[in-house]
Amino acid sequence: MARLHDELVLLPAETRIQNRDGLHELVSGFVQLQASVRELSLHKEGDRVVGGFGRPQMSVARSILRSQVDPRVEDLRLISRRLTAWPISVENLLLRLLSEVRDEVDSCVIALGRPRYVGAGKRIPEARSRLRVVQEVMGEVQRLIEAAADDFSGADLTRVDPAMSDLAWLQWDAATQWPRGWEERIRRMSLEHAPGQFVVQPVDADDRADWLADV
Template identity: 30%
Template sequence: MSAPMRLQRRDALVELANRMKSAQRVAQDLTVQNRELNRLHSRALVRILDDLREQALDVDDDLARALEGVRDRLRLVYPDPLATFWGRLNLGHILARDLAEARNNLIDAANEFTRADLSTVDLARADLAWIRWDHHTRWPTREWAERILRASVEHPPGSGVFTVLPEEDHDSAELTVMS
């Protein structure tokens, strides 16, 4: 997906990442020893993953396929691994880990604009908080480049990679990473 399109769909990517966190919690709950409750959790997780996949189709086909893979893994192993506590524990941890990794990758994709060409993008209404950029990133005008530099902090220091802080945090020397 091109940098301008990713910037346009950034809110949807972040929303998907936030919804993945709830799916991750449901996956972790698969460690519950009650078998019937586990079936309910598994069905709820499949529904959540189906909903996330549908929402992802509007954003990115590769993301939708990745979510489908996580969902299919759950369907493939259910119900056999759920028959034992250790099976539930392993499945819950595997799915929670996969979802956490997918969520982190999604957040990275939504915020990564190093070497991006944004010179043709109208940034006037774009939420640029937390995006990462470097000296290779192309901005629409010199004024935009200067404004972004003022609103950013180099993170980690000395790396040449900058993170745009939210408007109210410009003067803060500390960087809190979006989670």
């Protein structure tokens, strides 16, 4: 995780700008994958129903794995490979992370589907705990990628053409460098959501007005 953070931080601003749509797709994919893993972690041993599930059954867990987790992992792999001018080191880190997540979820699914026998009562809570760890890891990756897509505080954007780039919801500050002649225009397009910190507004910001008000 630390290495992925370091790799993303070191990416040139123009590379991140170029891939903002893909990065946002990755964020959305990790949110959906996290939700599917959470659904698996709601399995409870015993008869009490939690999250729509009662006693763990292999068929139910496998169904979630095959219909939700697997397709979402594959979608994330495809998005990672579509990013342009993207360092192979970052792509490999993401692909390896997805493989590790898939293997860990598969292992937990097997534990959740254990029939009742000595030790099953211990394995099932352990599997649910491991799934919660997977959720936390994915949440952290989501935040790192979101920052790579949106946080350009202190970044050098002098080589970026704002007229040809989608800057909606981009975050910047006084240290961010813009191409000559764009500083005032960008300031007029932005709202200050904290002292010295700004967010570029889209043409129609009504759908996110509450988000800005809550920052």
